[in-house]
Amino acid sequence: MIKAIIFDLDDTLYYELEHVKSGFRAVSNYISNKYKISAEDFYNQLLAILADEGRGKTFNLALEEFNLPLTEVKALVEVYRQHKPDELNLYHDAKNALKEFSDKYKLGLITDGISIVQWNKIKALGIENRFEEIIVSDDHGMDKRKPSSFPYLKILEDFSVEAEEAIYIGDNPNKDFVTAKKLGLMTIRILRPKGMHINKRLAEEYEADYEIESLDELEEIICQ
Incomplete structure (x- = not known):
């Protein structure tokens, strides 16, 4: 479950x-x-x-x-x-997903990058309070960036859930899924049409368990 x-x-x-x-x-x-x-x-x-x-x-x-x-x-x-962006906008399906799933599941965020850059993005998007936990990996050291197991293990421990009870959703097969899969999380790759990694295809161990084009498809996968 x-x-x-x-x-x-x-x-x-x-x-x-x-x-x-x-x-x-x-x-x-x-x-x-x-x-x-x-x-x-x-x-x-x-x-x-x-x-x-x-x-x-x-x-x-x-x-x-x-x-x-x-x-x-x-x-x-x-x-x-x-710099602090004046405004960034969630994808429409992301806005819907965060609203829909907040009452059903524990929601977490894991993001890599220079700490101040990532936090400024999060604040510009207005999503600080949409998650029970946010991990900006550089807050804990650059060696904690994905595919390090640290951010996944920390959020699982803080949520008191097993890996098999969690889903990780990302877009970059270079680093998003390989460790999450090894730990036992369900992994889902979202294919954004203009995303930076849309055309990347790697060995099976780096690819996600599922692929979707919209977060609107997420509930169907969860209910399988």
Whole structure:
């Protein structure tokens, strides 16, 4: 019998690119104020680089494009990490799921990333009080990030439930499911159309037990 549902955050409950764009706005405003460059032009350049190159050297390449010093990279990273999004939006099905399941199951959240970044996302989404427990893995050390067993074991212990009584829902097969499966949790991968990991396919041990395209499908799986 399922007693707990544990969610991932990014691209599971909301569209992560919303946060990226918000951070790019903050960075572009910083550059505009300091160098009198159009914030909109710098922002659009960041988006173009992200689309062409992916993450990694977005700030470096944008600075080069505008002939600005690469010594600014560290400052841009800090602006990005410290910024507080004005508003992020839960996926519609996520909003419904959190409301529907809150009276039936213990709800938990496990998310990886720089602590202040993840907590700012959670606050912008307004979901601090929607879970009985939230684990931002970096609060406990970077070595506690998934696929470490730590966040899963901690939340199971705090909820006083067995692994077989819990579900973990995420989107990233690189790290979300392999340990959860070994521990005995039911694992579900949600396939978000624009999610960062939508096209990733790995060995069976890394894939989830089930795949869904909407959290509206969750009840049917639980009732099987």
